[in-house]
Amino acid sequence: SYELTQPPSVSVSPGQTASITCSGDKLGNKYACWYHQKPGQSPVVVIYQDNKRPSGIPERFSGSNSGNTATLAISGTRAMDEADYYCQAWDSTTVVFGGGTKLTVL
Amino acid sequence: EVQLLESGGGLVQPGGSLRLSCAASGFTFSSYAMSWVRQAPAKGLEWVSFISGSDGGTYYADSVKGRFTISRDNSKNTLYLQMNSLRAEDTAVYYCAKDAGATAPEYFHHWGQGTLVTVSS
Numbered sequence: 742s743y744e745l746t747q748p749p750s751v752s753v754s755p756g757q758t759a760s761i762t763c764s765g766d767k768l769g770n771k772y773a774c775w776y777h778q779k780p781g782q783s784p785v786v787v788i789y790q791d792n793k794r795p796s797g798i799p800e801r802f803s804g805s806n807s808g809n810t811a812t813l814a815i816s817g818t819r820a821m822d823e824a825d826y827y828c829q830a831w832d833s834t835t836v837v838f839g840g841g842t843k844l845t846v847l
Numbered sequence: 848e849v850q851l852l853e854s855g856g857g858l859v860q861p862g863g864s865l866r867l868s869c870a871a872s873g874f875t876f877s878s879y880a881m882s883w884v885r886q887a888p889a890k891g892l893e894w895v896s897f898i899s900g901s902d903g904g905t906y907y908a909d910s911v912k913g914r915f916t917i918s919r920d921n922s923k924n925t926l927y928l929q930m931n932s933l934r935a936e937d938t939a940v941y942y943c944a945k946d947a948g949a950t951a952p953e954y955f956h957h958w959g960q961g962t963l964v965t966v967s968s
Contacts, residue, residue, distance in 0.1 A: 742909065772953070772954075774954040776892075776955070778892075783942060783958040783959065783960055783961060784892065784942075784955070784958055785958075786954055786955060786956060789947065789953070789954040789956075790953075790954070795956070825891075827891065827892050829892075829894075829954065829955075831951075831952040831953075834897075834906040835894070835906065835908070836882065836894035836897060836906075836952045837894070838884075838891060838892045838893065838894060839891075840891050841891040841892070
């Protein structure tokens with residue numbers, strides 16, 4: 742079965758750029774998307790189709806996907822960006838989520 | 848405004864059954880695929896099942912195949928998940944999620960608030 746691998750945690754200083762990776766076999770041949778989830782809340786999509794931002798998502802969120810790795814970048818990270826981040830793709834007839842990355846803004 | 852409201856969660860004994868519902872509003876329900884996604888306590892997201900908007904095609908995660916059945920009633924704008932032979936590992940918050948597309952999984956543009964299912968004796 743298809744798997745997506747994320748680092749369990751990433752730390753970043755306020756104002757710096759946070760990068761969260763998501764690895765999967767030939768992931769670059771699929772569309773990747775990203776969600777963030779704050780405690781007690783439902784997930785929210787922040788990037789879809791590799792690099793598109795839904796309306797209402799700040800420009801500091803960007804995405805890329807090539808080879809075996811998709812990357813979510815958050816520039817000028819703010820304390821409010823602290824959350825769990827999940828990548829997602831779909832393979833054949835299966836939707837797959839990465840294990841999630843806890844972003845800490847120190 | 849898109850709204851997804853799940854209901855039907857609760858406490859059930861191992862081996863029991865439960866049916867979840869998701870009432871949708873604010874969009875043309877029949878035009879969009881829908882999924883159920885679950886999250887065990889303090890764990891990550893796990894996709895459970897998908898149903899297309901138009902032809903009713905369905906997909907399931909291996910962990911629930913043969914035990915869970917997804918369905919929809921487009922006349923009632925409602926999504927369902929029939930869960931049978933429940934196990935302790937099915938304990939989770941179950942989210943209803945609206946897909947961006949109609950016929951194949953893409954990404955989940957809208958999510959409900961979730962309903963908690965607890966499987967325990």
